[in-house]
Amino acid sequence: MELGGVTQGVSMTTSDVNGVLTLAGMLELDFINDFQTGVTSLDQFVLATANSDITGSFLNVASGDRLNVGGFGSFRSGMERAALREPATSFSGDFTAVPSLPAPCSCC
Numbered sequence: 001m002e003l004g005g006v007t008q009g010v011s012m013t014t015s016d017v018n019g020v021l022t023l024a025g026m027l028e029l030d031f032i033n034d035f036q037t038g039v040t041s042l043d044q045f046v047l048a049t050a051n052s053d054i055t056g057s058f059l060n061v062a063s064g065d066r067l068n069v070g071g072f073g074s075f076r077s078g079m080e081r082a083a084l085r086e087p088a089t090s091f092s093g094d095f096t097a098v099p100s101l102p103a104p105c106s107c108c
Contacts, residue, residue, distance in 0.1 A: 003069075004033040006043050011035075014047060021050035027058040027077070029069045029093075036072040039095050045075070046092045054079050066096070073097040 005011025011033070015021070031039075048054070058077075061067040066074040075093035 001028065001047055002030050002032045003039070003045065004031070004035045006045065008046055012045060012047075014049070017048065017050040017052075019050065020052045021048055021054045023048075023054065023056040023058055025058065026060050027067060029067065029075060031070060031072065036070065039073075039097070041094065041096055044092060044094055067093070069095075071098065 001013040003012045008014045009016075057063065061077050063077055063079050066076050068074050073096050075095055077093045080092060
């Protein structure tokens with residue numbers, strides 16, 4: 001999936017499923033349009049929605065775990081429910097940037 005902004009379906013890839021969405025395989029997220037320089041920890045991304053349950057899991061990241069994205073940071077993945085005991089209907093993530101390293105000292 002590609003992330004080039006926060007607008008679902010316009011600047012980022014999303015999947016909208018009519019029925020049950022089954023997660024499987026590897027989840028890959030890539031930044032496009034230099035978005036890695038503008039994404040913040042306040043940004044939320046809905047990667048997939050379904051009008052029924054979301055089942056399964058990705059091989060490389062479980063719900064609640066973090067997925068590294070190109071060395072720029074990581075996303076915490078999660079499935080959201082409209083109400084307690086309801087089926088999960090969206091799969092989303094929030095971003096945490098890798099802290100910047102201080103510039104090397106030129107005084108030595």
